[in-house]
Amino acid sequence: MAKKVVTLFIDDTGIRLLVASGRQVKKWADLPLEPGLVKSNVVIRETEVADRIRQFLKTHNVKTKKVVVGLSGLHCLTRPITLPQLPRTMLDEAVMREARRVLPVPPEQLYLSWQTIPSTNGKMQVFLVGVPCKTADTLIQTLRQAGLKPSLMGMKPLVLAELAKETTAIILDVQHDEFDIIIMSDGIPQPIRTVPLPSETMSWQDELPLVRDDLERTITFYNSNNPEKPITPSVPIFVAGEIADEPEACRSLSEALGHTVVPLPPPFLAYPHQLDLPRYMTNVGLVLKELSPDKKAGLSQAYLNILPAPYRPKPVSMFRMVAIPEFVVLVTSALFLMTLIQSASADVGAKRVELSKSDQLLRQKVAQKQKITDNIVQLNKQVSQIETSRNAFNKAVVNLKKQSNRVYGELNTTVTSLIGGVTVNSMSYTSGALTVNGKASSQDVLLDYVSTLSSSKKFSEIIITSIRRTDTGILDFVLVLKGGG
Secondary structure: OOOEEEEEEEOOOEEEEEEEEOOEEEEEEEEEOOOOOEEOOEEOOHHHHHHHHHHHHHHOOOOOOEEEEEEOOOOOEEEEEEEOOOOHHHHHHHHHHHHHHHOOOOHHHEEEEEEEEOOOOOOEEEEEEEEEHHHHHHHHHHHHHOOOEEEEEEEHHHHHHHHOOOOOEEEEEEOOOEEEEEEEEOOEEEEEEEEEOOOOOOOHHHHHHHHHHHHHHHHHHHHHHOOOOOOOOOOOEEEEEOOOOOHHHHHHHHHHHOOOEEEOOOOOOEOOOOOOOOOOHHHHHHHHHHHOOOOOOOOOOOOOOOOOHHHOOOOOOHHHHHHHHHHHHHHHHHHHHHHHHHHHHHHHHHHHHHHOOOHHHHHHHHHHHHHHHHHHHHHHHHHHHHHHHHHHHHHHHHHHHHHHHHHHHHHHHHHHOOOOOEEEEEEEEEOOEEEEEEEEOOHHHHHHHHHHHHHOOOEEEEEEEEEEEOOOOOEEEEEEEEEOO
16 A cells, blocks of 8 residues: 655745655645744744644645655755764764854754765765754644644755756755755755745746846855866756746756756656646655655755654664563463462362362372472572573673773763874774874874873873874874773
């Protein structure tokens, strides 16, 4: 049976609904919103918008709890960042530190989502997305008031980038209240610009000069910052939204910018010819994203689900997965024992009557009782052995957790103690000692780094096992850090 996907795209001017069954579009509709209900990508009057969503779905006979939601890129931030190769356990902290450095807004005001991107230069590439907390909170609370639970959230520019059929391309989406410009190079969409239009009543002829000038500035900005792989005239511009069906607009942009300008290719999805595909392209992208096993709809490397972690369904913990079967076993065992006890009680009552009639029967029952007693003793021994094994296992788990915490603390200290002039190339951990290979600009800088490590009290012994000055004057060094226990 084909999977049903219900998508909603919400911005300042309205709500767009598209429902698909598998890769077949079944329903679509547009609900305008009065000015002031949603402003600058923030739901201002949550209850009223929730009521409209609820009635909107009812009108179109859409019965669902689970929805895939899209939002405008207005005030959202994206950055590709480069980090040294780090253990998975240290990535969160490293990404947060880098986000604080490169983003113009404090990370505390954003819901941050990120994903690693394949890299061949020995570094770690990470794509970072920041959604203002107020934008996400008001939107999700509104959906919840409408009785809906979002399972996936996509930002319009990133969703459209996934629909491009080229890894290097320019994507332009023009709506009557804003336009998006996405430059994608080698599958990485950056920069991304979402620009509000001065008036929602402008014709596309009035919008075109503004869009063209901003697009030209964005291409120039990208090329000045990426001279090694510039956007050349051979790179196509894919358009969606209001001007996608306007050949004159596409021709005008092509002549002004020197690029081929064509509508964003229709995705691999069956849809009725009446559907205004350019207007609902974001909804279509959300459908494909939800249907994809890895939530990746196209060639873009940035295909992450930006639904904030606090609003995602809680995963089933390993404790619950183990505890539930154990509980079932305990209940089953208890019922079995109760059955045995009840059966034994009935037997005892019957045998007491028989004992008065026959000494022989008495001796038989005594023998049976002795056998049961022996079985109970044997079971008690087995229970004791199980208890001993369980205690040993618990002790091993505690010791393993302590060791893991100690190793993580030492790795974290090694990285957070880095000072200017010192870089770490690699780290390895064997036999209770951490081996660090790195470079230092001078011997004094290296000694300062060693002093910082020593003052952390994390290591009982720090040994410089190798130090060699390269032709460039940089010191290659190897440190062996023995844990403090």
